[in-house]
Amino acid sequence: MRQLQRTEEIRDSMLREKREEAAGGFTRREFLREGLRAAVLVGGLPGALSVLGAGCAREQSGLRPELVRGSLRVGLDADVPTLDPAMHRSRTVEAVVRNMCDGLVARDAQMNYVPQLAVSWRVEDETRWIFKLREGVRFHTGEPFAAEDVKFTLDRIIGAIDGLEQSPRKSLLGPVVGTEVIDEHTVAIVTEGPYPILHKKLVFQEVCPKAYFERVGAEEFGRRPVGAGPFRLVEWRPGERIVLERFEDYYGGAPEIPPAGPAELEGVIFRPLEEAATRLASLEAGEVEVAVSVPPDQADRIDGLPEARVSVAQGTKTHFVGLNCTRKPFSDRRVREAMRYAVDPKPIMEQFLLGRARALPGILVPMAFGYDSSLPAPRQDTARARELLREAGHGDGLSVTLDCEAADKRIAEAIAGSMQAAGVRAEVRVTKKDNLLNQLRRQERDMFLTSWGNSSLDPSGILPVLFRSDGYSNFFGYRSPRVDRLLDEADRAMEPEVRRQKYVEIQRALHEDIPTCFHFALEELYGVSTRVLDFEARPDGMLPMHDVALRAQV
Amino acid sequence: MWGRFVTRRLIQLIPVLLGVSFIVFFTMHLTPGDPIEHMLGQAGHVTQEQIEELRGHYGLDRPLVVQYGLFVGNAARGDFGLSYSHHGRAVASVVRERLPATLELTLFAFVMALVFAIPAGVIASLRPQGVFDRGATIGALLGISMPGFWLGIVLMIVFGLQRNWLPISGRIDLAVVPPARTGLYTLDALLSGNGAAFWSALKHMVLPGLAMAAPMAAMVMRMVRSSMIGVLAQDYVQFARAKGLPERTVVGKHALRNALIPTVNIVALQTGLLLSGNMIIETVFQYPGLGKLAVDAIGAADYPLVQAVVLIYAVSYVLLNVGADALHAVLDPRVRVA
Numbered sequence: 001m002r003q004l005q006r007t008e009e010i011r012d013s014m015l016r017e018k019r020e021e022a023a024g025g026f027t028r029r030e031f032l033r034e035g036l037r038a039a040v041l042v043g044g045l046p047g048a049l050s051v052l053g054a055g056c057a058r059e060q061s062g063l064r065p066e067l068v069r070g071s072l073r074v075g076l077d078a079d080v081p082t083l084d085p086a087m088h089r090s091r092t093v094e095a096v097v098r099n100m101c102d103g104l105v106a107r108d109a110q111m112n113y114v115p116q117l118a119v120s121w122r123v124e125d126e127t128r129w130i131f132k133l134r135e136g137v138r139f140h141t142g143e144p145f146a147a148e149d150v151k152f153t154l155d156r157i158i159g160a161i162d163g164l165e166q167s168p169r170k171s172l173l174g175p176v177v178g179t180e181v182i183d184e185h186t187v188a189i190v191t192e193g194p195y196p197i198l199h200k201k202l203v204f205q206e207v208c209p210k211a212y213f214e215r216v217g218a219e220e221f222g223r224r225p226v227g228a229g230p231f232r233l234v235e236w237r238p239g240e241r242i243v244l245e246r247f248e249d250y251y252g253g254a255p256e257i258p259p260a261g262p263a264e265l266e267g268v269i270f271r272p273l274e275e276a277a278t279r280l281a282s283l284e285a286g287e288v289e290v291a292v293s294v295p296p297d298q299a300d301r302i303d304g305l306p307e308a309r310v311s312v313a314q315g316t317k318t319h320f321v322g323l324n325c326t327r328k329p330f331s332d333r334r335v336r337e338a339m340r341y342a343v344d345p346k347p348i349m350e351q352f353l354l355g356r357a358r359a360l361p362g363i364l365v366p367m368a369f370g371y372d373s374s375l376p377a378p379r380q381d382t383a384r385a386r387e388l389l390r391e392a393g394h395g396d397g398l399s400v401t402l403d404c405e406a407a408d409k410r411i412a413e414a415i416a417g418s419m420q421a422a423g424v425r426a427e428v429r430v431t432k433k434d435n436l437l438n439q440l441r442r443q444e445r446d447m448f449l450t451s452w453g454n455s456s457l458d459p460s461g462i463l464p465v466l467f468r469s470d471g472y473s474n475f476f477g478y479r480s481p482r483v484d485r486l487l488d489e490a491d492r493a494m495e496p497e498v499r500r501q502k503y504v505e506i507q508r509a510l511h512e513d514i515p516t517c518f519h520f521a522l523e524e525l526y527g528v529s530t531r532v533l534d535f536e537a538r539p540d541g542m543l544p545m546h547d548v549a550l551r552a553q554v
Numbered sequence: 555m556w557g558r559f560v561t562r563r564l565i566q567l568i569p570v571l572l573g574v575s576f577i578v579f580f581t582m583h584l585t586p587g588d589p590i591e592h593m594l595g596q597a598g599h600v601t602q603e604q605i606e607e608l609r610g611h612y613g614l615d616r617p618l619v620v621q622y623g624l625f626v627g628n629a630a631r632g633d634f635g636l637s638y639s640h641h642g643r644a645v646a647s648v649v650r651e652r653l654p655a656t657l658e659l660t661l662f663a664f665v666m667a668l669v670f671a672i673p674a675g676v677i678a679s680l681r682p683q684g685v686f687d688r689g690a691t692i693g694a695l696l697g698i699s700m701p702g703f704w705l706g707i708v709l710m711i712v713f714g715l716q717r718n719w720l721p722i723s724g725r726i727d728l729a730v731v732p733p734a735r736t737g738l739y740t741l742d743a744l745l746s747g748n749g750a751a752f753w754s755a756l757k758h759m760v761l762p763g764l765a766m767a768a769p770m771a772a773m774v775m776r777m778v779r780s781s782m783i784g785v786l787a788q789d790y791v792q793f794a795r796a797k798g799l800p801e802r803t804v805v806g807k808h809a810l811r812n813a814l815i816p817t818v819n820i821v822a823l824q825t826g827l828l829l830s831g832n833m834i835i836e837t838v839f840q841y842p843g844l845g846k847l848a849v850d851a852i853g854a855a856d857y858p859l860v861q862a863v864v865l866i867y868a869v870s871y872v873l874l875n876v877g878a879d880a881l882h883a884v885l886d887p888r889v890r891v892a
Contacts, residue, residue, distance in 0.1 A: 068729040082641040239842030273840050281722050434591035
């Protein structure tokens, strides 16, 4: 019965549809069909529009397809606030800019110093260095590179040009007071007093073209810098990406770092991907080929992927526990020595830091110039620590606060835990980084875990700042006339062997006086796609892409 | 009467903004953090004079109250000062660079949330406690309770990594950037007739947009559902049915229109929350918008930038609510009388 009724209904409705169709109206089915067609049309609108646009000189600001295909993409762990080589103190900016702007001196992968835009240099007298410049080099604008550009670059940094903002890189050039153009390809750099490491410090400065800078002004230069490097800037979308393309007229770079000639890669694209999870996911998904700074706990997983590997470099930053020598309890040398024996480095390095760190006997990393390899390796000796504490009147143990910044909290807790065996009760207190640094500079903290980077790998980049009596970051209130004198002598010693000897003596003095203990350096880990050839992580964190190649995408 | 309504609401904006500026200014300046320390980094031998000079340059050496007065006075004229973390560039220019990205993503998430929420709410209300309703309730519960950063990472792993359907980060494919006009990539792509750029920009917004839209969709869905259930029980709905109107007209026209009136306010509130959600989502997806800018600025103790961004958020939140009230008045004449 019901079946029959339904059939009738259907028949009726079909009849109605037919009638409406005959009358020129829309049936429901037709309506749906038309609707669908309209939807497809709307959806295809952009496509249709693009065809339309192609007819009338289509606007396009996208990158050349060859550039996109042939570029290496790098996920950075920090954003880039400026691209002006002279206006930053950021390693990330330096790593990006170094691909666009060459310097007088560069470092190879083993951290040896080689001439780049300079051909050679000699010390004329202790305060005057003569640099011979490479000829036939052109900036990205096509203008030739000459002595005036070097003078302009260095004068801008030391503040010798009026009307320009003070460069935060001034302190990296220490006692440089002036420059002189001798001829088109020769420059003299004048220092106040002897400065034996001038050539080493020049790796941190990239040469800027004077004429271009004066044409466009400082602000525009920070957005669109020009240099004589292997890549030139195509576009910079702040927060999004920095696109560089191969500079075809490149002179080839330092001859000591083969191969010479224009870069292999079509271009390099840097993307700020500060979140580690996003950076690594982008590497896995093939959205970037190099991911800077892989967290240690992710390193093994990334290394196990078929499409990526981990490239490791020894870091140049030393973490250490600092002790305040100006007040109790650490004004007593015996208490400081007890701290040296209180911590067991082995489990912290191997289990806690997953073997991605290395305990050091002192503040210098082994790669550093003048590293004293004769100092004893750090080890725990709780009996000795307890005895020293007892001698110093802390027979029933010592209670202290261990200050650190948030990023170091877990490792500070591990250190505090390890110290318990020696009768030291350390309570970890976390302070925001800037505030902690301020407190440390005022010597208001007794015991603290902090770190100091030294990518110059020269002791002059770390020892005077931390350990001179008037050092800007002498957190320890450490005063040693002997160390001050040795530091001054090392600063003036033009003979490398003499300098080395001075620094060895300083390291021994510091080992004796113990303003710091429990030193370690973390490895720097980079995630690298297997498509990338000839890329290796470097201790200085630079990302030179001139010699890197990319296998075609499958 | 309309003019008076809107003017009154806009005048109310002034004390709100003063309050917000006061709170932002003093929380920023009183929380630990030293912008000069950030600027110098590990600058080695920096003299105390150099630090004082920088403090003077950025006006940080004056008493806080004076700094606040200057900030309010300048902000009223649209001058938000110089950003510490952007190489001393004007805050307004930094913000202008990032605003379109956020605007675009927020609009996208807004549309997505409504497209999901309104039909789902209506369907759920037709059979309360039915299968669909229960499913939608569980979905809404998840949408509200899942933290944005977690949902974002899960979406990224599933659709970006395992399935490789959608891009993980960024705003657009490198090869197809449209010429800049509005800064909204989808709109620019349409204006320049670049279909590939349009799809690429859209594709890049799907995952962050979903993660942002989830809590809003959940709230709006629940709101639509409950007010639909209320409306469907009204006499005039019964009357419409009795009149012999098709159920679709009864639900879609008579019931839904009335049920949407209370929803408008929830939508406005939730859109305000979308804005706050984008700080987290933009950070997770590395989407170069205002939210990520704000997070970075807070990390760098970049007071002027944080103040400007927070003020923008506050203004949009208040304006959204004014807009919702106005819309409410349009939809429901009773409000106008009151």
